[in-house]
Amino acid sequence: MNKPRHFISLLDLSSDEFRTLIQRAIELKNTRSPDFQPLKGQVLAMIFEKSSTRTRISFETGMTNFGGSAIFLSPRDTQLGRGEPIRDSAKVISSMVDAIMLRTNDHATVTEFAEHSSVPVINGLTDLLHPCQLLADMQTYFEHRGDIKGKTVCWIGDGNNMCHSYINAAIQLDFKLHIACPEGYLPETEMIKSAGGDRVQLFNTAMEATNGADLVVTDVWASMGQEEEQKLRERAFKDFQITQNIMANANSDALFMHCLPAHRGEEVAAEVIDGAQSVIYDEAENRLHAQKALLELLMCA
Numbered sequence: 001m002n003k004p005r006h007f008i009s010l011l012d013l014s015s016d017e018f019r020t021l022i023q024r025a026i027e028l029k030n031t032r033s034p035d036f037q038p039l040k041g042q043v044l045a046m047i048f049e050k051s052s053t054r055t056r057i058s059f060e061t062g063m064t065n066f067g068g069s070a071i072f073l074s075p076r077d078t079q080l081g082r083g084e085p086i087r088d089s090a091k092v093i094s095s096m097v098d099a100i101m102l103r104t105n106d107h108a109t110v111t112e113f114a115e116h117s118s119v120p121v122i123n124g125l126t127d128l129l130h131p132c133q134l135l136a137d138m139q140t141y142f143e144h145r146g147d148i149k150g151k152t153v154c155w156i157g158d159g160n161n162m163c164h165s166y167i168n169a170a171i172q173l174d175f176k177l178h179i180a181c182p183e184g185y186l187p188e189t190e191m192i193k194s195a196g197g198d199r200v201q202l203f204n205t206a207m208e209a210t211n212g213a214d215l216v217v218t219d220v221w222a223s224m225g226q227e228e229e230q231k232l233r234e235r236a237f238k239d240f241q242i243t244q245n246i247m248a249n250a251n252s253d254a255l256f257m258h259c260l261p262a263h264r265g266e267e268v269a270a271e272v273i274d275g276a277q278s279v280i281y282d283e284a285e286n287r288l289h290a291q292k293a294l295l296e297l298l299m300c301a
């Protein structure tokens, strides 16, 4: 069996491929030709262990736009949820479809699935990474401000799956990343080290981290699966809300992003997420265009 090309992490793309994919996503967004059906008859299986609005709709619509179709699979009603081995599931499902997208709790589930799949596997979010979101975020930055190379991005909040993917994007697209997280909620040390040099810098406060920032990003304080820690996290993160005061310390043309869903009044003030610098709805829409470019890259090769 020839090894298929997977997309588990942004590092599965080269820097050039990442930039080409962004340009292709912008092109697909601007042309939207219904006659362009490069995936006619092809099928994407989508396995969701966790909830989703954007990821599910964007992948399903993307496949339909391209002339193919998508199957939504939840562990609640497949044998995966009853303990069928990942290896068997990967071999069986990949024998019937053309690509598989997974959103899982453990990152290892996606990597193990990919190891045994005969078709491309796409990471639709794990506890470690959320690379598809970064395709859309970067497309959004390029559309509004041009290339992100040499710019400064500021991540405030939890050192979670989104923060890890921002570290990978900083490596691939050559930007600086300022990170401010409460003690005990930093991104994985190995991930920070992987960026090398001073590409990633840690700050104690949100205010310090926004110095010179061209883009300010945050995410929920309690991710999916951490609902029981909500109250504890609200206390730990109380000084890390992105307020207008914090945004005012970033560069005057800085953008604000959030992968959504968001909690106004927790990680971000309503005036910021609903304000002039926020591009959250472009970011959400671009999930569709960026992932269509990704599907084309993986499935049309």
Ligand code: CP
Pocket: 051, 052, 053, 054, 055, 056, 125, 133, 259, 260, 261
């Ligand atoms: N941002 C994101 O991945 O949204 P969903 O959880 O709705 O898919």
Ligand code: NVA
Pocket: 125, 130, 160, 161, 162, 219, 220, 222, 223, 224, 259, 260, 261
């Ligand atoms: N960090 C969040 C992202 C949701 C899209 C989570 O994992 O729940």
